[in-house]
Amino acid sequence: MSVIKPLSGAQAVAEAMRQINPDVVVAYPITPQTPVVEYFAQFVANGLVDTETIPVESEHSAMSATVGASAAGARAMCATSSQGLALMWEVVAAVPGLRLPIVMPIVNRALSAPINIHCDHSDTMGATTIGWIQIFSENAQEAYENMFLALRLAEHKDVLIPAMVMQDGFIISHGVENVKILDDDVVKKFVGERNPDRFLLDVKNPYTIGPLALPDYYFEIKRQQEEAMENAKKIYLEVGEDLSKLTGNKYPYFEEYRIEDAAAVIIVLASAAGTAKDAIDEMRVDGKKVGLLKPKLFRPFPYKEIRDAVKNIPVIGVLDRSISFGSYAPLYTEIRNSLFELENKPKLQSYIFGLGGKDIFKNDIKQIFEELLSGKVNPEEQKYIGLRG
Amino acid sequence: MATLQEIVSKQVPLAPGHRMCSGCSIPVIVNTIIAASDKPVIIANATGCLEVASTIYPFTAWKVPWMHLTFENAAAVAAGIETAYKAFKKRGKMKDDVNIIAFGGDGGTYDIGFQALSGALERGHKFLYVVYDNEGYMNTGNQRSGATPFGADTTTVPAGTMSIGKTQWRKNIVEICAAHRIPYAAQATAHNTLDLFNKAKKAFAADGPSFIAALQPCTTNWKYDTALTMAYSKLAVETNFWPLYEVENGKVHINYKPKERKPIEEFLKGQGRFRHLFKPENRHVIEEMQKMIDEEWERLLKLEESQVQI
Numbered sequence: 145m146s147v148i149k150p151l152s153g154a155q156a157v158a159e160a161m162r163q164i165n166p167d168v169v170v171a172y173p174i175t176p177q178t179p180v181v182e183y184f185a186q187f188v189a190n191g192l193v194d195t196e197t198i199p200v201e202s203e204h205s206a207m208s209a210t211v212g213a214s215a216a217g218a219r220a221m222c223a224t225s226s227q228g229l230a231l232m233w234e235v236v237a238a239v240p241g242l243r244l245p246i247v248m249p250i251v252n253r254a255l256s257a258p259i260n261i262h263c264d265h266s267d268t269m270g271a272t273t274i275g276w277i278q279i280f281s282e283n284a285q286e287a288y289e290n291m292f293l294a295l296r297l298a299e300h301k302d303v304l305i306p307a308m309v310m311q312d313g314f315i316i317s318h319g320v321e322n323v324k325i326l327d328d329d330v331v332k333k334f335v336g337e338r339n340p341d342r343f344l345l346d347v348k349n350p351y352t353i354g355p356l357a358l359p360d361y362y363f364e365i366k367r368q369q370e371e372a373m374e375n376a377k378k379i380y381l382e383v384g385e386d387l388s389k390l391t392g393n394k395y396p397y398f399e400e401y402r403i404e405d406a407a408a409v410i411i412v413l414a415s416a417a418g419t420a421k422d423a424i425d426e427m428r429v430d431g432k433k434v435g436l437l438k439p440k441l442f443r444p445f446p447y448k449e450i451r452d453a454v455k456n457i458p459v460i461g462v463l464d465r466s467i468s469f470g471s472y473a474p475l476y477t478e479i480r481n482s483l484f485e486l487e488n489k490p491k492l493q494s495y496i497f498g499l500g501g502k503d504i505f506k507n508d509i510k511q512i513f514e515e516l517l518s519g520k521v522n523p524e525e526q527k528y529i530g531l532r533g
Numbered sequence: 534m535a536t537l538q539e540i541v542s543k544q545v546p547l548a549p550g551h552r553m554c555s556g557c558s559i560p561v562i563v564n565t566i567i568a569a570s571d572k573p574v575i576i577a578n579a580t581g582c583l584e585v586a587s588t589i590y591p592f593t594a595w596k597v598p599w600m601h602l603t604f605e606n607a608a609a610v611a612a613g614i615e616t617a618y619k620a621f622k623k624r625g626k627m628k629d630d631v632n633i634i635a636f637g638g639d640g641g642t643y644d645i646g647f648q649a650l651s652g653a654l655e656r657g658h659k660f661l662y663v664v665y666d667n668e669g670y671m672n673t674g675n676q677r678s679g680a681t682p683f684g685a686d687t688t689t690v691p692a693g694t695m696s697i698g699k700t701q702w703r704k705n706i707v708e709i710c711a712a713h714r715i716p717y718a719a720q721a722t723a724h725n726t727l728d729l730f731n732k733a734k735k736a737f738a739a740d741g742p743s744f745i746a747a748l749q750p751c752t753t754n755w756k757y758d759t760a761l762t763m764a765y766s767k768l769a770v771e772t773n774f775w776p777l778y779e780v781e782n783g784k785v786h787i788n789y790k791p792k793e794r795k796p797i798e799e800f801l802k803g804q805g806r807f808r809h810l811f812k813p814e815n816r817h818v819i820e821e822m823q824k825m826i827d828e829e830w831e832r833l834l835k836l837e838e839s840q841v842q843i
Contacts, residue, residue: 167617167620167621167624168613168616168617168620170613194623194624195620196616196617196619196620196623197616198612198613198616198656199656200609200612200652200656201648201649201651201652201655202648202649202652204605204606204609204648204649205606205608205609205612205648205649205652205653208602208603208606208609208610208613208649209609209610209612209613209616210613211602211610211613212577212600212602212609212610212611212612212613212614212616212617213613213614213616213617213620214613214617215600215610215613215614216575216613216614216617216618216621217617217621217626218613218616218617218620218621220613220617234603235602235603235606238602238603242602344575344598344599344600344614345575345598345614345617345618345621345627345631346598347573347575347597347598347629347631350595350596350597350598350599351598351599352588352593352595352598352599352600353599353600353601354578354588354600354601354602355588355589355590355592355593355601356584356585356588356589356590356601357589357590358589358590361590361591365590
C-alpha cells in the first residue's frame with residue numbers, strides 16, 4: 145500500500161534513497177541540494193538505513209569517492225547542484241567511460257557569476273555532451289519516481305552508464321507537496337541488488353579499471369558508450385513500463401498535454417511545465433487551442449518521437465531556463481534539430497526565462513501563447529521573458 | 534622479521550613488461566610495499582608515471598585489483614573503496630580482509646591531490662597512502678612541484694643567468710600528514726628494501742590511515758646514468774637530504790643515523806638538475822642548502838629526543 149506524505153522535492157529524493165538503501169552515499173553540502181544529504185544523514189543516524197556514508201571535503205572528492213565505491217562493487221550515490229557539479233566536473237566526465245552506473249540526484253541551480261543560489265538549468269545543460277543519462281522532473285512526485293527509473297536504467301547490463309535525476313532548485317526542492325510513496329518492500333523488489341560482472345572487491349579476480357587508452361583504442365571505447373546511450377533510450381521505456389505497474393503513472397520520453405488539436409504548443413522542461421498546464425487549462429476555457437510538450441528524458445534525446453508528436457502543430461514556442469551563449473538555447477536547439485526532416489515544419493520561437501530563479505507566471509505563459517497564436521514568430525530571434533525594462 | 538631474500542622472492546604484483554623507464558625505482562617501491570601485505574590488496578592510483586606506464590589498454594601489468602580515476606583524487610577514490618569494503622562486510626557480501634593502498638606521485642600528493650589526501654586522513658579511512666616522490670612532475674618532463682628541492686632546475690622554473698632554479702624548500706609532507714593525528718607516517722626510500730618493507734608492515738597494521746613518502750630517484754629527469762638509481766637513493770640518506778624516519782602516534786623515531794653525514798655535494802653532483810649549482814657564482818646555493826639540511830636534521834633529532842608529539 146502506498147501512502148501520501150507531504151514532502152519537499154529534496155525530501156522526496158532522500159526518501160527514494162532511503163528505500164534504495166545504497167551501500168555507500170557520499171555527502172557534501174551545497175545549496176539547494178543540501179537537504180537531500182541532510183535528510184539522508186538523519187536516516188543513517190536513526191538506523192533507518194544501513195548505508196555507509198562518507199562526509200567528504202569537496203564535491204571533487206564526493207564524486208571521486210562515489211566512483212571508487214562504485215568500482216569496488218557498491219551501489220553508490222552522491223547528489224549536487226551548480227558549483228558543486230562544476231567542481232566535480234572532471235570526475236563526472238570520467239564516469240561514463242568507466243561504465244559505472246552511478247545515479248546522482250541534481251537540484252538545478254544557476255552557475256556563477258554572479259553567484260546565485262536559485263534555479264536555472266545552466267548547471268546540467270553544461271553536462272549534456274559527456275555521456276550521462278539526464279532525466280528532468282516536474283515536481284517532487286516525478287523526482288521521487290525518476291530515482292527508481294534511473295537506477296534500474298543505469299544498472300541495466302546493456303546500458304551501464306550513469307544517470308542524473310534533476311529537479312528545480314527551491315521551486316521543487318524546498319516546496320512541499322503531497323507525494324505518493326511506495327511501500328519499502330515494493331521498492332526493494334523493484335531496485336533489487338546491484339550485481340556487477342567485475343568489481344575491485346572481488347579480489348580473487350583481479351580487475352584493472354581506468355587504464356590509459358591511446359589513439360588505437362580510445363575512439364572505440366567512446367563508440368561503445370554511444371551504443372550504450374542508444375540502448376538506454378529503448379530500455380528507458382521498458383523500465384518505465386515495469387515502474388508503471390507499481391505507481392500507475394506513465395514514463396514516456398515526454399509528456400503531451402492537450403496538444404492533439406493545438407494551434408500553438410509550448411515546449412518546456414521541469415517545474416515551469418506545471419505553470420504552463422494551469423495557463424493552458426484557463427486558455428482552453430476561453431476557446432484557445434493551446435498545449436504543452438514537456439520532455440522528461442533529455443539524454444538520450446528523443447528526436448524522432450518529438451518530431452512525430454509535433455509535426456502537425458502550426459507554431460511552437462520553446463522555453464529555455466538557460467542560455468547557451470553564442471548559440472541557440474539548449475532545448476531550442478534540440479527541438480530545431482528534431483524538426484529537420486519535416487518538409488512542412490512548424491513555426492518556431494525561442495524564449496529564455498527564469499535565469500537565476502526569476503519567476504515565470506501564468507500570465508507570462510499566456511502572453512507567450514498569444515504571441516504564438518498571432519503567428520508573429522521568428523525562428524532566428526531569441527526572446528526574453530520577464531527581464532527588467 | 535622478514536629477510537631480504539624472503540621479500541624479493543615474493544611474487545611481484547606489478548608484472549614485468551610495464552613501460553617504466555630503465556632504471557626507474559617505482560616498481561621496487563610498489564612491489565616491496567605490496568609484499569609487506571599479508572592480505573589481498575586493492576590499489577587506487579593517481580595519474581602519473583606509475584599509472585600511464587603500467588596500464589596501456591588493452592594491457593595491464595597489475596596482478597591485483599587496481600583503479601585509476603584522475604590526477605588529484607587517489608585518496609578520495611581509496612576512501613570510496615574502503616567504504617564500499619566496510620559496507621560489504623557489514624552486509625555479509627564479503628569475507629576476505631583486504632589492505633587498500635593509494636599510490637600517487639609528488640605532484641598528485643603535495644600539490645593537486647593535497648586536499649583529497651587531507652580529507653581522507655582527517656576522516657580516518659583505514660588505508661595506506663604512498664607517495665613515490667621523484668621531486669617534480671616527471672611524467673610530463675620535469676616541472677616544478679611542492680616537493681621539488683631548493684636549487685633544482687625544472688622546466689617551469691629553469692635555472693638561468695638570473696635564476697638558480699627553485700628558490701623554496703619542499704613541503705614537509707610527512708609531518709603534515711602526521712599532524713592529522715594519523716597513527717603512522719614515515720619517510721622511506723627505494724634502496725633500503727628492509728626499511729621500506731617494515732614501514733609498510735607497520736602501516737598496514739595501523740588502526741587508521743597511514744602514510745609513506747618514498748623517495749624515488751628519477752633517472753630521466755634528475756638526469757643521471759640509469760645504473761645509479763640506488764646509489765642516489767642511498768646518497769640522499771647518507772647526506773641527510775632524505776632522513777629515514779617514522780612518526781608513530783605522533784612520536785618521531787629516526788630509523789637510520791649516518792655515522793658521518795656526507796656533504797650535500799655528494800648527492801648533487803652528477804645530477805643534471807643540479808649541474809648549474811657547481812658554477813662558481815652559485816656556490817652560495819649549495820652552502821645554503823647544506824645549512825638547511827643540517828638545521829632540519831637537528832630539528833628532527835630534537836623531535837626524537839623530546840618525544841614531543843607532532
